[in-house]
Amino acid sequence: MTIPTVRKPPGGRLLCLAPTDNVAVATAEFPIGEAAWLDDAQITMLDPIPLGHKVAVAPIAAGEKVYKYGCPIGTATRPIRVGQHVHVHNLKSDYFPTFTRAEPKTVEQESPT
Amino acid sequence: MNGYRRQDGRKGIRNHVVVAYLVECAHHVAREIATAWRQSGVQLIGFSGCYPNAYADRVMNRLCTHPNVGAVLLVSLGCESFPRQDLAETVRQSGRPVHTLVIQETGGTRATTAAGHAWVEQVLKQLNDTPQAELDVSELVVGTICGGSDATSGLTANPVIGKVFDWLVDQRATAIFEETNEMVGCEGHLAGRAMTPALAKELAAAVIKAEQYHRVLGHGSFAFGNADGGLTTQEEKSLGAYAKSGCRAVSGLLKPGELPPRGGLYLLDVVPDGEVRFGFPNISDNTEAADLMSCGAHLILFSTGRGSVVGSAIAPVIKVCANPETYRHLRDDMDIDAGRILEGRATLDEVAGELIDRLLSTAGGEPTASESLGHQEFLLTYKSFEPLGPHCLPAASGG
Numbered sequence: 475m476t477i478p479t480v481r482k483p484p485g486g487r488l489l490c491l492a493p494t495d496n497v498a499v500a501t502a503e504f505p506i507g508e509a510a511w512l513d514d515a516q517i518t519m520l521d522p523i524p525l526g527h528k529v530a531v532a533p534i535a536a537g538e539k540v541y542k543y544g545c546p547i548g549t550a551t552r553p554i555r556v557g558q559h560v561h562v563h564n565l566k567s568d569y570f571p572t573f574t575r576a577e578p579k580t581v582e583q584e585s586p587t
Numbered sequence: 588m589n590g591y592r593r594q595d596g597r598k599g600i601r602n603h604v605v606v607a608y609l610v611e612c613a614h615h616v617a618r619e620i621a622t623a624w625r626q627s628g629v630q631l632i633g634f635s636g637c638y639p640n641a642y643a644d645r646v647m648n649r650l651c652t653h654p655n656v657g658a659v660l661l662v663s664l665g666c667e668s669f670p671r672q673d674l675a676e677t678v679r680q681s682g683r684p685v686h687t688l689v690i691q692e693t694g695g696t697r698a699t700t701a702a703g704h705a706w707v708e709q710v711l712k713q714l715n716d717t718p719q720a721e722l723d724v725s726e727l728v729v730g731t732i733c734g735g736s737d738a739t740s741g742l743t744a745n746p747v748i749g750k751v752f753d754w755l756v757d758q759r760a761t762a763i764f765e766e767t768n769e770m771v772g773c774e775g776h777l778a779g780r781a782m783t784p785a786l787a788k789e790l791a792a793a794v795i796k797a798e799q800y801h802r803v804l805g806h807g808s809f810a811f812g813n814a815d816g817g818l819t820t821q822e823e824k825s826l827g828a829y830a831k832s833g834c835r836a837v838s839g840l841l842k843p844g845e846l847p848p849r850g851g852l853y854l855l856d857v858v859p860d861g862e863v864r865f866g867f868p869n870i871s872d873n874t875e876a877a878d879l880m881s882c883g884a885h886l887i888l889f890s891t892g893r894g895s896v897v898g899s900a901i902a903p904v905i906k907v908c909a910n911p912e913t914y915r916h917l918r919d920d921m922d923i924d925a926g927r928i929l930e931g932r933a934t935l936d937e938v939a940g941e942l943i944d945r946l947l948s949t950a951g952g953e954p955t956a957s958e959s960l961g962h963q964e965f966l967l968t969y970k971s972f973e974p975l976g977p978h979c980l981p982a983a984s985g986g
Contacts, residue, residue: 489929491746491830499817501742501929501930501931524817526738526742526816527817528817528819542823542826543746543826543827543829545826545829546822547819547822547826548823560819561819562814562819567772567820567822568820569771569821569822
């Protein structure tokens with residue numbers, strides 16, 4: 475067995491779409507505890523991340539905007555740590571509500587402060 | 588690279604003879620004429636409707652004088668309401684050879700087909716003498732569409748096209764995006780990119796109009812499957828499509844048939860004005876291509892994930908495939924393999940560079956995948972528009 479060297483692997487499995495983004499997209503499925511490189515930073519998954527879903531690559535405070543493509547995609551509803559799954563449980567649209575299978579009714583949008 | 592010089596100062600990257608039917612009843616005869624010469628760059632377009640429509644009339648006038656078109660044969664049944672003499676006059680004044688065949692006057696299908704073949708044969712010889720001139724990147728007008736999208740479209744192909752759009756705008760070329768109905772939730776961001784405050788209002792209003800129009804038709808944008816695939820919010824989903832527009836400032840808002848007065852980034856509003864009338868604004872991707880070409884688009888960057896195979900009459904289509912599996916499966920139909928980004932085999936910037944090279948070689952005359960396969964889909968339907976507002980277009984020069 476060879477000693478692993480710390481370097482950027484060729485097949486990046488996290489896709490960060492703009493340098494200012496605080497989330498990246500998983501281009502492979504990740505179990506809890508698996509690590510992936512994003513440029514020079516190592517991200518350890520704190521949740522299972524399904525393919526195509528988002529993971530926080532910077533700490534996000536509750537009430538802070540989540541950025542993807544360099545644009546806000548909504549507001550965090552609770553604090554999110556690096557490596558946590560970012561989805562309907564901790565991210566809310568600033569536009570109009572998201573529909574889900576489990577909750578087919580619209581979620582009332584809080585008035586922005 | 589060289590382009591074909593037209594009298595109005597624009598330059599074409601192709602030199603097609605277009606055979607245009609002016610009602611569905613003339614479609615077969617027009618197709619019989621065009622098909623025989625398809626290897627020589629003769630293409631078929633047309634409008635099927637018998638009732639008059641100012642939008643369709645305007646688009647046909649623009650397409651028959653499109654820079655990629657060198658000559659036009661109009662095929663009329665004879666009793667349809669399309670103003671064929673006005674169209675022929677527009678083409679004549681543009682300096683292009685034009686001829687009209689009226690089936691009811693020419694003696695029916697066989698006689699009209701024969702007359703059409705004879706005219707096309709002689710005009711093709713004439714087109715060999717079309718003057719050429721050096722074509723600069725800044726003279727190009729490039730449109731973009733996505734079709735057959737999947738979850739990969741917004742991650743690879745669309746951001747790649749966005750980077751190429753940024754590059755085009757930096758080269759002072761003209762880049763046109765549309766699909767306002769897929770930008771719901773992005774209108775605030777879009778408005779923030781407008782060159783002027785008055786334009787910002789127009790851009791946001793165009794997206795709101797699209798949202799309302801589609802809601803009347805019973806089609807919202809965000810679906811259950813989107814959340815399963817990892818999309819959380821409406822604005823996130825819309826950003827996937829909006830990413831094709833890149834991040835440069837927006838110079839103006841166009842409606843079909845409007846020619847951009849100068850280089851820059853433009854939003855094309857393809858959604859009709861007023862009450863919902865003729866059904867879906869764009870019933871399939873090729874009607875969007877027709878709208879883009881009516882604004883002078885020389886070529887179209889087409890993002891696909893599931894794997895659309897279409898091309899277009901008049902404007903070459905460059906197929907940017909977002910999904911690596913689709914690329915392996917439909918390789919002959921694709922020009923660019925953007926799915927490599929997902930597999931970590933290339934970066935967004937590398938694929939954007941490749942797409943720029945492909946765009947330039949296509950403008951220089953090299954056929955795209957869909958051109959090589961003979962694709963030349965075309966579709967034009969009914970719409971109605973009010974004139975552009977006074978703050979939609981930038982001045983022809985300056986700033």
